[in-house]
Amino acid sequence: MHPDNQSASTSQNSGGILIESAELRVVELPLVTPFVISTGTMTHKTFPLLVLKGEGLEGYAEAVMDPYPDYLEETVAGAMTFLRDVLLPAVIGKRFNTPYELQSLLAPWRGNHMAKAVVEMALWDIWSKSLGTPLKAVIGGVGDSVSVGVSIGIAPIEKTLERVAEVVGQGYHRTKLKIAQGHDIALVEAVRNKFPDIKLTVDANTDYGMNDLPILQALDEFKLDYIEQPLAFDDIHDHAKVQAALKTAICLDESIRTPSDARKALEIGAARVINIKVGRVGGFAAARAIHDLCAAFDVPVWCGGMLESGIGRAHNIHLSTMSNFKKPGDTSSASRYFERDIIHEALEVENGLMAVPNNGAGIGVTLDYDYLERVTQHKEEMGA
Numbered sequence: 001m002h003p004d005n006q007s008a009s010t011s012q013n014s015g016g017i018l019i020e021s022a023e024l025r026v027v028e029l030p031l032v033t034p035f036v037i038s039t040g041t042m043t044h045k046t047f048p049l050l051v052l053k054g055e056g057l058e059g060y061a062e063a064v065m066d067p068y069p070d071y072l073e074e075t076v077a078g079a080m081t082f083l084r085d086v087l088l089p090a091v092i093g094k095r096f097n098t099p100y101e102l103q104s105l106l107a108p109w110r111g112n113h114m115a116k117a118v119v120e121m122a123l124w125d126i127w128s129k130s131l132g133t134p135l136k137a138v139i140g141g142v143g144d145s146v147s148v149g150v151s152i153g154i155a156p157i158e159k160t161l162e163r164v165a166e167v168v169g170q171g172y173h174r175t176k177l178k179i180a181q182g183h184d185i186a187l188v189e190a191v192r193n194k195f196p197d198i199k200l201t202v203d204a205n206t207d208y209g210m211n212d213l214p215i216l217q218a219l220d221e222f223k224l225d226y227i228e229q230p231l232a233f234d235d236i237h238d239h240a241k242v243q244a245a246l247k248t249a250i251c252l253d254e255s256i257r258t259p260s261d262a263r264k265a266l267e268i269g270a271a272r273v274i275n276i277k278v279g280r281v282g283g284f285a286a287a288r289a290i291h292d293l294c295a296a297f298d299v300p301v302w303c304g305g306m307l308e309s310g311i312g313r314a315h316n317i318h319l320s321t322m323s324n325f326k327k328p329g330d331t332s333s334a335s336r337y338f339e340r341d342i343i344h345e346a347l348e349v350e351n352g353l354m355a356v357p358n359n360g361a362g363i364g365v366t367l368d369y370d371y372l373e374r375v376t377q378h379k380e381e382m383g384a
């Protein structure tokens with residue numbers, strides 16, 4: 001068990017990891033196909049990438065905010081400022097006996113869970129490397145592979161049917177359809193008619209309101225495993241009303257940014273499934289707390305994705321090895337998104353299973369610095 005939160009020590013005692021310097025980049029990778037959800041279209045994946053360095057080791061993480069606030073409020077530019085001016089100076093030169101010691105340095109700052117997460121996740125990576133241990137072992141996960149599904153972006157019905165046939169043929173364990181106003185009942189009906197037995201879910205990315213209850217009740221007839229985030233990103237309360245009106249489980253994504261959000265949602269019955277994105281909730285400490293809370297409420301969780309490169313994908317896969325990740329996660333093959341990834345290892349799914357990367361300790365993948373340089377838009381070094 002972890003010790004209580006304490007201020008990070010700068011003393012030179014052995015044990016733990018001394019963070020000596022950091023490298024912060026903005027990376028942009030072209031997507032193989034544009035990804036369309038109710039809030040907009042992505043053609044590129046643009047993200048802050050952080051390398052923490054110390055004692056000859058490197059810890060990696062990527063942040064999941066978008067350039068503009070369309071999924072949640074954080075932005076890449078805001079995160080870069082907060083990381084450069086505040087969070088990284090607080091971390092560089094400090095020794096961490098456990099990643100939990102970071103919490104007291106993050107606590108004074110409001111929100112910005114995605115920016116906090118990138119520091120926290122890189123610290124877990126370098127810390128588990130300092131122990132010579134895979135990340136999954138230090139977060140309490142087990143197993144060599146995790147169950148995976150696919151998230152299918154918004155497209156015409158015929159195109160969607162082709163995509164579903166493809167991913168079902170590839171053996172993915174669950175198919176999630178992105179829905180939006182005007183792209184919902186007929187789409188789900190067509191997919192369900194053609195694939196009567198697949199594990200099927202929908203994700204509205206907040207496109208509906210309480211007035212749309214009839215649409216959600218129509219979707220209730222298609223044996224969906226869950227309906228993800230139908231209502232506003234900052235709403236928990238009304239999701240409880242919708243959940244009470246449906247047989248199908250509601251799954252919350254955007255609305256859960258903290259363990260306290262999860263507790264409130266569980267207490268009022270706003271969701272019967274929760275999507276945990278470690279990059280959305282502020283890191284592994286919060287992800288583990290939400291995971292455990294959900295288990296106590298007998299609510300299964302699954303690992304969401306944000307079209308991450310191999311670095312974020314590796315973190316997500318390790319997270320998914322924890323026991324209450326009982327539903328397939330969105331850690332599908334990297335090649336579905338990117339022609340070329342920024343890591344050396346290929347993260348590819350076989351028969352619906354993604355192997356937990358194990359090329360060394362920590363997240364078990366290695367940065368391809370040659371390619372990374374080519375896709376880096378901006379780079380700064382601190383403390384070197």
Ligand code: OSB
Nearest residue numbers: 071151253304305306307308330
């Ligand atoms: O809601 O899960 C979401 C991608 C961008 C923004 C939000 C979401 C998604 C996905 C993609 O569903 C999942 C993936 O990484 O494959």
Ligand code: MG
Nearest residue numbers: 203228229253
């Ligand atoms: Mg979602």
